[in-house]
Amino acid sequence: MDRRTFVKQTVGGAVLAGAAAASGRFSRLFAAVPPVPYDLVAVKGGEPDAMFDVAIAALGGMTSFVRKGQKVVIKPNIGWDVTPDRAGNTNPKLVARIIRHCLDAGAKEVYVFDHTCDDWRRSYKNSGIERAAKDAGAMMAPGHTESNYHPVSVTGGKVLREAHVHELVLESDVYINVPVLKHHSSSQLTAGMKNQMGIVWDRGYWHRNDLHQCIADFAGYRKPDLTVVDAYLMLKQNGPRGVSLDDVVTMKTQLVAKDIVAADAAAAKLFGVNPDDIGYIKIAAAQKAGRKDLENLNIKRIAL
Amino acid sequence: MALRHLRTIRVVTSLLLFLPALFIFTDLTGVVPPAAVTVLTSLQFVPGIVKLFSGLALSAAGLALVVLLTLLFGRVYCSTICPLGTLQDLFSRLNRKRNSRRRFLFRRQNYLLHYGLLGLTSALALGGSLFLLNLIEPFSSFGRTVVTLLRPVALLLNNGTASLLGAAHVYMFFTVPLHIPSPVAFALTSVFAGVLFTMSYMRGRLFCNTLCPAGALLGLMSRVSLFRIVIDKAACKDCGLCEKVCKTGCIDSENMRVDFSACVGCFNCFDACPTVGLRYRLSRAGAQESSLRPVNRRRRTLLRGTAGAVLMVFPGKDTLRAILPVPTGKSRSKLPISPPGSGGTGRFTSRCTACHLCVNACPTQVLSPAFLEYGPGGILQPRMDYTLSTCNYDCVVCGQVCPSGAILPLEAEAKKLVQIGKARFVKDDCIVITKKTECGACSEHCPTKAVHMVKSEGLFLPELNEDLCIGCGSCEHPCPSTPNKAIYVESNPVHLTAKKPESKKAEPQVKPGTDFPF
Numbered sequence: 001m002d003r004r005t006f007v008k009q010t011v012g013g014a015v016l017a018g019a020a021a022a023s024g025r026f027s028r029l030f031a032a033v034p035p036v037p038y039d040l041v042a043v044k045g046g047e048p049d050a051m052f053d054v055a056i057a058a059l060g061g062m063t064s065f066v067r068k069g070q071k072v073v074i075k076p077n078i079g080w081d082v083t084p085d086r087a088g089n090t091n092p093k094l095v096a097r098i099i100r101h102c103l104d105a106g107a108k109e110v111y112v113f114d115h116t117c118d119d120w121r122r123s124y125k126n127s128g129i130e131r132a133a134k135d136a137g138a139m140m141a142p143g144h145t146e147s148n149y150h151p152v153s154v155t156g157g158k159v160l161r162e163a164h165v166h167e168l169v170l171e172s173d174v175y176i177n178v179p180v181l182k183h184h185s186s187s188q189l190t191a192g193m194k195n196q197m198g199i200v201w202d203r204g205y206w207h208r209n210d211l212h213q214c215i216a217d218f219a220g221y222r223k224p225d226l227t228v229v230d231a232y233l234m235l236k237q238n239g240p241r242g243v244s245l246d247d248v249v250t251m252k253t254q255l256v257a258k259d260i261v262a263a264d265a266a267a268a269k270l271f272g273v274n275p276d277d278i279g280y281i282k283i284a285a286a287q288k289a290g291r292k293d294l295e296n297l298n299i300k301r302i303a304l
Numbered sequence: 305m306a307l308r309h310l311r312t313i314r315v316v317t318s319l320l321l322f323l324p325a326l327f328i329f330t331d332l333t334g335v336v337p338p339a340a341v342t343v344l345t346s347l348q349f350v351p352g353i354v355k356l357f358s359g360l361a362l363s364a365a366g367l368a369l370v371v372l373l374t375l376l377f378g379r380v381y382c383s384t385i386c387p388l389g390t391l392q393d394l395f396s397r398l399n400r401k402r403n404s405r406r407r408f409l410f411r412r413q414n415y416l417l418h419y420g421l422l423g424l425t426s427a428l429a430l431g432g433s434l435f436l437l438n439l440i441e442p443f444s445s446f447g448r449t450v451v452t453l454l455r456p457v458a459l460l461l462n463n464g465t466a467s468l469l470g471a472a473h474v475y476m477f478f479t480v481p482l483h484i485p486s487p488v489a490f491a492l493t494s495v496f497a498g499v500l501f502t503m504s505y506m507r508g509r510l511f512c513n514t515l516c517p518a519g520a521l522l523g524l525m526s527r528v529s530l531f532r533i534v535i536d537k538a539a540c541k542d543c544g545l546c547e548k549v550c551k552t553g554c555i556d557s558e559n560m561r562v563d564f565s566a567c568v569g570c571f572n573c574f575d576a577c578p579t580v581g582l583r584y585r586l587s588r589a590g591a592q593e594s595s596l597r598p599v600n601r602r603r604r605t606l607l608r609g610t611a612g613a614v615l616m617v618f619p620g621k622d623t624l625r626a627i628l629p630v631p632t633g634k635s636r637s638k639l640p641i642s643p644p645g646s647g648g649t650g651r652f653t654s655r656c657t658a659c660h661l662c663v664n665a666c667p668t669q670v671l672s673p674a675f676l677e678y679g680p681g682g683i684l685q686p687r688m689d690y691t692l693s694t695c696n697y698d699c700v701v702c703g704q705v706c707p708s709g710a711i712l713p714l715e716a717e718a719k720k721l722v723q724i725g726k727a728r729f730v731k732d733d734c735i736v737i738t739k740k741t742e743c744g745a746c747s748e749h750c751p752t753k754a755v756h757m758v759k760s761e762g763l764f765l766p767e768l769n770e771d772l773c774i775g776c777g778s779c780e781h782p783c784p785s786t787p788n789k790a791i792y793v794e795s796n797p798v799h800l801t802a803k804k805p806e807s808k809k810a811e812p813q814v815k816p817g818t819d820f821p822f
Binding site: 042044081109111117118119121122126139140141142144145147148184185186187188203204205207208209210211212213234236237238240241243244246247248249250251252253265266269270271272273279294299301 | 333466467470473475478479481667668696697698699735739741742743744745747748749750751752753756757764782784785786805806807808809810811812813814816819820821822
């Protein structure tokens with residue numbers, strides 16, 4: 001810093017401080033500690049978009065996560081060719097609202113994709129997410145092409161040492177993980193960590209080589225900048241695809257956290273199981289990918 | 305209207321019908337809605353006839369139109385509606401040497417071969433085997449040629465473009481999975497295309513008057529057509545130009561006769577005639593001039609004899625099955641699985657003309673041409689190949705586009721209960737047993753939860769409820785077990801009805817209105 005800058009800033013600072021003091025805000029200026037760093041925000045009782053509005057506000061607004069000109073990738077669950085009321089995929093209204101917040105925060109581009117299980121075009125369409133995301137101003141990217149996935153090494157992975165990850169996740173500044181909370185026949189529960197199987201190519205390897213360990217290993221590789229668990233509608237049984245509307249319960253709840261393990265631990269409780277009973281949550285916490293000790297976390301609980 | 309305009313009308317009509325036909329077989333992303341595909345294909349002669357056997361009389365309007373056209377004007381179908389006909393014209397045009405001199409010559413048609421083949425083909429088809437028909441039927445041969453040889457080219461172009469644009473994050477196009485066609489399908493189709501090319505390059509519409517069963521049948525009808533092309537002996541200058549441009553070689557200018565049963569209605573002759581020596585004439589009025597060559601009685605007897613013999617040798621399905629067997633036994637998982645709506649392998653193989661319209665249209669690309677899976681008679685007919693993909697639960701596209709009624713159209717709700725096969729679980733090959741870890745990929749993808757997971761010695765192991773299984777392959781395809789899948793679908797040779805999945809209304813553990821459980 002040269003002398004001129006120093007003088008300018010000092011004088012400017014003094015003027016500002018003086019002005020603040022003069023207007024009677026002196027005490028508040030010095031009391032402005034950073035916003036309470038909540039580990040987890042849980043909201044219930046509202047619509048998916050309204051719940052996200054209050055949740056993200058509690059975390060300091062989307063500007064805390066997305067800076068001007070950044071590239072954002074949002075990864076909802078679009079795994080299945082089912083309609084929104086079947087709760088097999090993330091709620092389209094929620095996805096659209098997150099996109100809006102990102103764009104309002106100044107994001108240059110917002111991409112949405114998933115490596116689907118059912119036919120991807122039908123899943124994108126019938127989930128309602130393609131339409132909602134495009135209308136909100138995001139770009140829907142295909143996730144079915146192997147050449148878009150690039151090898152990365154999973155450092156610290158016990159079993160999963162390498163994975164092919166979608167390029168949008170690799171090159172984006174901000175990665176937002178938006179799972180829907182569901183029962184899952186393979187892993188018993190799907191929320192944040194399980195949803196990340198949709199950003200990798202070879203899921204068969206995970207299934208072949210200790211599914212829970214691989215899910216936990218990958219959680220240590222790339223932590224999403226934000227995980228939003230959609231539990232507005234929840235698939236309570238016959239997951240992850242669901243067979244009929246009988247499998248769906250209405251929870252009107254949403255969990256938002258930076259820590260994907262904490263989000264999953266809370267999601268497990270909400271679903272009605274002990275986080276310690278879900279293999280990958282236990283392993284991920286043990287491998288320090290995040291925390292599952294909800295009792296020691298700073299949780300903001302909001303009822304609308 | 306001057307008759308010479310007929311050629312222009314024919315060229316325009318044929319291209320207007322050919323280009324859409326070409327497109328529906330290379331439509332990689334389902335741009336054309338199935339309903340439009342149905343309208344386009346409803347005019348196709350042989351699939352239309354085969355469809356009649358499925359009792360789809362309502363969709364017979366196209367067939368009726370073709371018959372009516374033929375009874376009025378002869379085989380105009382061959383030069384306008386038939387895409388293989390137009391394809392041959394395109395091949396034929398490549399022969400520049402001939403184009404410069406425009407020389408075709410009158411040739412006596414080989415009726416014995418042509419009608420003999422028609423008889424044999426029909427007899428086999430009536431007996432339940434479309435083996436011969438599928439090798440030479442024009443619409444299906446066209447479809448197969450395009451799907452096998454041209455579609456991969458279109459696909460590579462599409463995928464190249466999609467990758468280039470995708471790298472710049474422009475997702476206007478997207479890649480379509482390339483399944484290498486089976487070597488047999490590729491070889492057979494290449495041979496067919498090669499033969500067709502040579503025939504048309506050398507001799508114009510030779511195929512249409514030697515091998516094509518549609519041409520033979522339409523030729524028989526055109527013998528009683530109301531209007532026929534005749535040479536007006538009074539006006540004819542005997543220049544022979546009409547003969548030189550006749551790609552079927554059906555004009556005998558020397559004797560001023562036209563073999564109208566072999567005429568494909570291209571109208572090149574009207575265009576070439578410097579006078580008005582050629583006419584479309586009401587058959588009765590022109591009976592004298594238009595008469596075919598004197599009928600060779602010995603040949604006719606021979607023809608009848610052959611047809612009769614053919615019909616006697618092949619009286620029914622059972623005899624046929626003995627010669628060209630469709631497997632119906634129980635050789636484990638080796639049985640092919642026919643698509644939902646086809647009723648089963650037996651019905652399917654006797655109705656499918658192997659045009660591969662469904663092979664192109666299937667969004668998950670699970671349909672793959674068979675080699676010997678259906679038996680030698682079912683060669684090239686599509687089967688469900690779960691090593692490639694799965695059948696999407698809510699999708700009914702194959703039945704919507706099938707032009708021959710081999711795959712009947714199903715409502716999505718009905719399709720979800722059609723059991724085309726049943727899953728079989730081989731516990732000893734399962735990851736959960738062999739590696740002692742959780743897996744559950746099969747149950748995860750199962751749309752009816754016929755495959756569900758039950759706790760067994762601390763781990764979740766797949767369990768089957770056969771009644772709920774529809775045989776869609778959603779379990780088999782993702783099963784990560786190598787080298788053998790631990791779960792696979794065993795074909796139902798006759799499709800059955802699955803039980804509708806039912807479950808109790810789920811209850812949340814955490815009741816609404818209570819506090820957060822953490």
